[in-house]
Amino acid sequence: MNYPYIIIDDNQESVLKTKAIADGFSELLFVASANNYADGLNLVLEHTPKIIFLEIDPADKASNLSLALINELYRYLKVVPKIIITTIKKDLAFDAIQYEVADYMIKPVQRIDLVKSLLKLKKSTGEDEVFFTRTADLDNSSKLQEAQTPDSLVSVGVQNSESPLILCVKSYGDYRYIDTRDISYLQADNNSTDIYLNNGEMITAFKTLKHFEGVLPHPFVRIHNSYIVNRNCISRIHTGNAVCYIKNTTVKVPFSKSYKPNVDVIISDFANGNYLEI
Template identity: 80%
Template structure:
């Protein structure tokens, strides 16, 4: 079973770090992120995720992020998503408990903490399988390193393979289906967006780049006001010239200072994989 989630945090770097940890669990499916109360509320009502990672003590007070968002959700939803508070302050935990949040995590979110949270959520909703079927934190005897033993049934240990994401570009009864794995990058064009595929084809969608940024999951990252890139198609990153090179092409995409954190995260993800630096 998949668990769509939304991250609501005024700090974009924190959004990316939380998402990077969550993406390590095959059952967690990123839906969107928001940086303020209004956008966060609208995203939750539109997508009705099962889990929301929520910052309640924002550095940017104009974002209006707080536990009051939970009260607002009860006005509109019969079933409110599981709220996981992510913040830097321990002293707000008591207030969060009063709002019956699912868990309270101190930022930066650590994988082991999210493991515990997800196990508690699964237990609470009465499911037998666990989130950890492909987790590197499990050894051959199904034990956590430094944690109590977790018994994983044979059925639970085989997670369902997620179907690849398919984008449907719809226009006047014309449905165009695109396998997201074939998309190299998105390029803004006023109020539309050009989608560049690995076969050299370009398809125009009448949605803004900001819309795509809010709905696209990993491995897509915004690197510029005009570009979202699929990190799997990056062959080279030159930080001095502030450009990313696209595989099997002469295309170079610029990245801007405002999205440098996203590029740094991409570099970090490469280094955390099967990686050899020479």
């Protein structure tokens, strides 16, 4: 079963981080995001998602985000989506319980927290099937989630948490297995996508870049209409020239203004790691 979701959060960086975690689950389908009460309410009423990730203690008080949004939803909807609170403090947890929210998560959202939340949700709805994440399989079995086309398949190998994610590009009986850690970046080519490996090899898959954006989890980040980059393969980011440099190559992958927030998250992720700035 699929769960379309909307993120309502006044902090765009938090939106992108929550989406990056949610993108690792095959059932979670991103619909849209909003940064304030009014836009969030309109999005929910228009798209009627099954899950809402909601910030209730915004840094920008003008956004008017709060638990009051839940009351407003009950005015219009017979079935209110499952609400997952995402915030940086525990202070409002008791208040949130009074609104019967599905879960309360401390930001930044962790993958294991979302795993638990989805399990509780499936249990409450009586679903028995195993759900798949794009980075791990909860029962440690090895399976393939296949995207069907007449002449080509692009499958994501669902591995246990200690194994790398394997991408299978299949064409006319030819199965090509790619360790996603070996992918430097992907480039759109009309209705196909060129996959560039860190050994210089290029493989073409007959799927759109948007398809790969939907199935590849972190550290893959879309930075341009034509490019997805492996964050771990970036050696340099030049914001003035709007390019990312790929490790051990002379390749410079451009990023566009519309995807600049994604690049800002990459820069932030580097700074939050084992990092020394000089």
